Amino acid sequence: MKAFFLFFLTLAGIYSAWAAPLFIGYYPDWGKWHKPAYTVDKVPYEKLTHVLWSFITPDTDGSLRGDAADDPSALDEMVALGHAAGTKVIVSLGGGGQSENFVPVASDDALRQKFIANLVQFVADHNLDGLDMDWEWEYNPVPDADTIAYNKLLTELRAALPEGKTLSAALPCSQYYGKFFTPEVLVKNLDWLGFMTYDITGDWDDKAMFDSPLYPHSGYTTWSWEQTHDYWKKRGVPTEKMVFGIPSFGFQFEGATGPGTDFTKGTAKQVPYKDIVANPDWEFFFDSVSVSPYGVSSTGYVTFEDPHSSAVKSRWVKDNGYAGIMVWEVSHDYIEGTGNPILDSIAVVLHNGSTDAIPYARKVRTSQQIRQQNATGKQVDALGKSVKGKPKFIRIFEP
Template identity: 35%
Template sequence: MNLATRFLGLATLLFLINAACLSAQDKVVKGYYMYWSKSTLPASQVPWDDLTHLAYAFIWPDANGNLVTSQAEHPEMIQRAHDEGVLPIISVGGWGQSDAFPAIAADSVLRARFIGNLVDYVVSKGYGGIDLDWEYPAAGDRDNLTVLVRELREALDELPDAYELSMAMPSVDWRNGYNVFALNQYVDWFGLMTYDFHGSWTNRAGHNSPLFAPSNSQCNTGSIHQSVQHYRQKGLPRNKIVVGLASYGRQFNAGVLCGVVSSTTGNGAAVPYHEAMRRIDNGWTREWDPVSQGVYLLNPDSTRIVTFDDSTTFRLKADYIVDNELRGAMVWALGYDRIDARHPLMHELGTLHNRTVSVAESTELPASVELLPNYPNPFNPVTTLSYRLSEAGTVQLAVYDPLGRELAVLVNGNRPAGLHSVRFDAGQLAGGVYFYKLRFNGETLTGKMMLMK
């Protein structure tokens, strides 16, 4: 190998390492901090290590373009965010607080007043960005929204420091209120509110925030994957999409998933993660939906269901974000998963911006075993799993479901050095995510595959 070739190889390696670092560091993990959480979630209890952004919710405009901010004063939290290296941003609007947006966006005087007040507020209070949460513009507001966002972006760009501008979006643009192509020029990233797919407004028990659509079309009110595909088809780049996750679930008066609810009393009520965990301790059983990749709880007499997210589903969604090269995740809301001093769900998302390839990792000696990605992936129903051994030894290769249950043993015995492949037929399994684990000479490697049916 000549010097030029070696230099090119080193330059390529450094580029890939740098790209991987930038990709990991650029991920967004945004947690909504509700203003009414001041007494229950002090700054000392926020999972700072797992966050890149803290969104303080909410302030909103009145009919004259002034800001309603009486509930938003929390200077200690904003300062703590800066101290922890987390960007504090202010969420503007929210459900039930967006009535003034249409008139403001349509009137140049009101628009200028609102933007001026908002920018002044952000700068004076120490925020690093704005999260616009207009719920929800209609088709008649579409062009006015674009003008509002453009002028807000221009006002932020005139400031000496850089400020982020993001937008919260419905799971699908069902009112045709967003010119995504135009908005993309001015917005740093878009948070999809991919939760509340079922609740008191639906007559069947269903998942609150499923990764994939259920098999029963009567319960297919949407999913994270469908929302991502919807906005991708509208032209939104992958690196602008932040997926919404929920640290709460919904309770339904039904005995089976997708079952018709028996009564409306308390139906669809929100159940925080920490409360769901207590129900398991009280005899509720945890069930798994392999199609939607979701979990739910069933009470002892099979009359009530709670659909929610746990560490398993948050981990699957984090993997989905990485695999699909999306920008990151946002969670409603901080504190819902707190058990003692732990935040199990937020911890799963913290890995999104900590998955960094370092120079030290890149210079390690070659491993004695290499697990290659299965091909094809996604697949239906057959895929090939391959691995490479640098020396002979005992190999164990097995397939598992997301709950860790062993489904098939593909290899269990001595194998010589070299490349090996084995076919896996999943014809008897339901569609969904599965894992394969390779054990060799004390090393354990894991891969993930998607069965599409």
Template identity: 30%
Template sequence: MKKTYFAVFAAIGAISAPTIAADCSALTKWQSGQVYTGGMEVQHDAFKYTAKWWTLNQDPALNSDPSNVWRNDGRCEPIGTPLPIISLNAPLAQSRHILSSPVAFSATASHPSNVPIQHVEFKVDGVVIATDTTAPYETTWFAAGLGEHLVEAEVVDEAGGRATTGMRTISVVVDDILVPPTGFKVVGYFPSWQGQVADIQFDKLTHINYSFLLPNADGSLQPLENLTKMQQLVTAAQAAGVKVGIAVGGWNGGDDSAFETFASSPQGRATFIRNLMAFVEQYQLDGVDMDWEYPDPGASANNYALLMKELSVELKAKGKFLTAAVVALGYTGGGVLESVFNDVDFLNLMAYDANNGDHANYQYAVDSIAYWQGRGLSKEKTVLGVPFYSRPTWQAYRTLVAQDAANACRDTDGTSYYNGIPTIRAKTQLALDTAGGIMNWELSHDTSGPASLLTAKWEVVQGLTPSYQCDGSGGPTEPTCASLQIDPSQYVAYPTLPNGDHAAAGQRVSHQQAVYKANWWTRAKPGSDQSWQLVCKF
């Protein structure tokens, strides 16, 4: 994170497996007893795999999801042989289904070389529940087994080529009461030098880190900038049930010499921890976010590990949290030893600032999660960071939206590169699927109202219908019933539902000057979760 005034990913369905076959003619078969390092390629069970980092005895077929050590590069076929393409249209990721209710599955399958499709298999938790040989490819599953389930679809063509949608998570529940994911964190950084406490959407956050408290080389602390503002934040946040931590360090112009000095000796670490604990208790903070940017591999890494272990002991004794902001991936990631994973409540992955242009694309987020979890960080302790600012212009997202409302639905205005609403939603879904939370730098860069990025994140976390619609081509849209020639009076008005106590997939209702269509069997209030889709407003 820096004290500075600072390609759209379509989150529609899951992306199919590689569609171009891999050339495996020069590859050797994977051997369980052989060590492989990053970049080494093998073939295994008719697929090509590339190692992302050091590995031994990890079966590529079982360890090739985005967070694991192997990358699946496609099926071994003659060069240029295309595979079929498939996307899963329903059910939606993170959708919730009442026990014993019908769950509609549907997929779209095609082939770039017009090879006939033989069939599509629908799977729940790896078990085939149905096979469909003709388009439209669909089936119905009656929700069974409370809790989360993994669903996917796989296509097979008549030449034997296969492709999968990849797995997504759905839940089976006993009723339609909305429950957020247990333990999922929504973290925001709030700087001392800009932004107003009154503008923070506390109801959409679990943690806020006030930035930054700076140390001196002897372990003492510099006076905190805008202390009164932090005290206002603590009072307001804690009243709303949001935890507040103090972020220590930050980019600070690249000067981490104070950390290097005091962390190198037991006396220096003890002095720093004593002063920091006094600060935390004096101002009734809930914890500490360590933001040393960055300890390098070697002596600094060892000193950082000692500091985090010793600080963790003191904070946990007081019931306080300890987190850390860490680089997305790369060399300085090695400055955080694996032992630190045991000492923190979670790590905030700064998956941005990759370059001076497209600095925070979706793939960078995927790679960051894969890097840290590949080293042993648990899903629950992985918190994905997203930017609320642009590069190279360093403009805040709120400034970009003020210049052009359509910028909310884009990742670039041609000059600035950032994360618009579709990408923020996609990354939040990624965090729900593969991590334990999502973080942003920083809250004052957000805009208010429906185009808020924090709102977009929270709606995904809660499974709510998006309050800001993007039309898929870089602009917002909110269709009117008149423009679609839809007469709202032909539909029952909520709280009445078409079937008495529920609506079935495809049925429509009117509610609060809008028409909604049920995506599947539901008793939920229209617009309250992903079981409903907005059709138009009137």
């Protein structure tokens, strides 16, 4: 593991500004409270095409609320560092659990116009390259009036932004919330659509499943990247505007013994990648059907992404002509003195298309090669014992 992480140190600094596929990283403005602190100077700008400051939200009077609105010094430092590396800097609006003021502001013509004017001025004042909408509803069903308000805000914000400034959005990956969005409005007004292909499992599930599977795997997944593409493509979203999200965190379930098993309700929680790999209690495995790493211990199960799965998924994005990859978020896989193993792995693939430079247990394969191996490969269970007619799980690390 140590040698693997050290390898990626040599990758830092070899990337310059590069074009599509997009590589987007969300920066949490609360990173300064982490121990150790994750500040804007630690962001690997040279690996990213875009870094998104998270978050600014609307206040009830249409003004801007958030750390960067109160004290923009760290944001200004990010803009300077990002632009020096050829990376675009964007502010993301809203966020999960922070979107409660969107409805009253966006539903009122005067407040909506005030909010938009404040945003456009903020973009100009801080030399930002665009805005990202992360308005997340916390209730289902969503009233038609809320969808109308979202569409008005998006359309009018697009019209108000100067030419050359981007507008994007973080969006649900499945129909559960996706059905409340209007694809025609999204496609017309957004430079890219960022699908949150994570949090696919959690405490709401009956069984502990995989969190960000590339492909479906019966009994172990409830949704996947492939299904995300199929759903939104059918609704009229072009492939070249689709960005897929890789989580740099995992979901840990107490009481579960692996994917598809029961767990103790109320115990599912997010865990940063850096904490998962630092925990010696986990024994790690890899489901090559869904392209999902996971860990099992005496007390539970964790589903997460790692450099290998992230590289496979990045290869899938590049091979199929999608717009790019976004990562939530850039502090979760940051290891002090080492860097960002997941971000580094994605950058290798998106930057030069090659996976040969990734020193891992198995060479990263194309999606076709993965499917061929699944059809002919030896099947083993989560303990590595041969079985017949059961899903295939492959060890991710040597015992």
